Amino acid sequence: MGSAKVLKRLGTLAGVALFGIIFLPDISLAQKATATTHTIFMTAFEVKGSTTSDKLAPPSVNPGDLSKGYEFKPPGKADKSNPKKWQVSSYRFSPGFVVVRQGNVVKLTVFVVNGDEHEVRITDPDGREVVAMRKWNRGREYKVSFVAKKPGSYQMACSTHAPTMQATFLVLPK
Numbered sequence: 001m002g003s004a005k006v007l008k009r010l011g012t013l014a015g016v017a018l019f020g021i022i023f024l025p026d027i028s029l030a031q032k033a034t035a036t037t038h039t040i041f042m043t044a045f046e047v048k049g050s051t052t053s054d055k056l057a058p059p060s061v062n063p064g065d066l067s068k069g070y071e072f073k074p075p076g077k078a079d080k081s082n083p084k085k086w087q088v089s090s091y092r093f094s095p096g097f098v099v100v101r102q103g104n105v106v107k108l109t110v111f112v113v114n115g116d117e118h119e120v121r122i123t124d125p126d127g128r129e130v131v132a133m134r135k136w137n138r139g140r141e142y143k144v145s146f147v148a149k150k151p152g153s154y155q156m157a158c159s160t161h162a163p164t165m166q167a168t169f170l171v172l173p174k
């Protein structure tokens with residue numbers, strides 16, 4: 001190896017060492033600052049239950065008055081072939097409760113199985129919109145994301161089926 005090559009190699013080594021001294025602290029800071037990303041698959045669906053009035057009297061309060069997300073079909077309307085049958089249903093997001101850490105990125109993929117239309121938005125713990133109101137239709141998959149900047153509860157709410165069609169993202173402090 002010629003002396004010029006040796007000098008060049010030493011120069012490279014010195015350069016690498018210098019690079020390390022100058023830039024490594026920044027790199028470790030950058031790694032700390034890299035946010036954890038959670039990719040979460042959700043389903044918008046409707047759960048239904050039914051019985052007959054000879055087994056259990058229908059509720060005295062119409063579930064439809066409690067939430068736009070509940071539906072009640074009284075005896076005679078639930079099933080024409082069985083006049084005693086009554087049915088209730090509720091729209092849900094599943095999972096409906098997610099825990100993340102402050103600063104994490106939440107990437108949601110939501111598939112709509114039930115309900116032709118949902119009007120959905122996501123708000124932060126102060127009620128500020130982090131994902132603006134949008135329409136989601138049955139049979140489609142939607143992707144939204146937000147950064148969980150504040151500790152507390154972020155809410156994904158469907159106004160079509162308010163107040164019960166909701167998902168909560170509980171953000172734990174750093």
Ligand SMILES: [Cu+2]
Nearest residue numbers: 118158161165
């Ligand atoms: Cu809905």
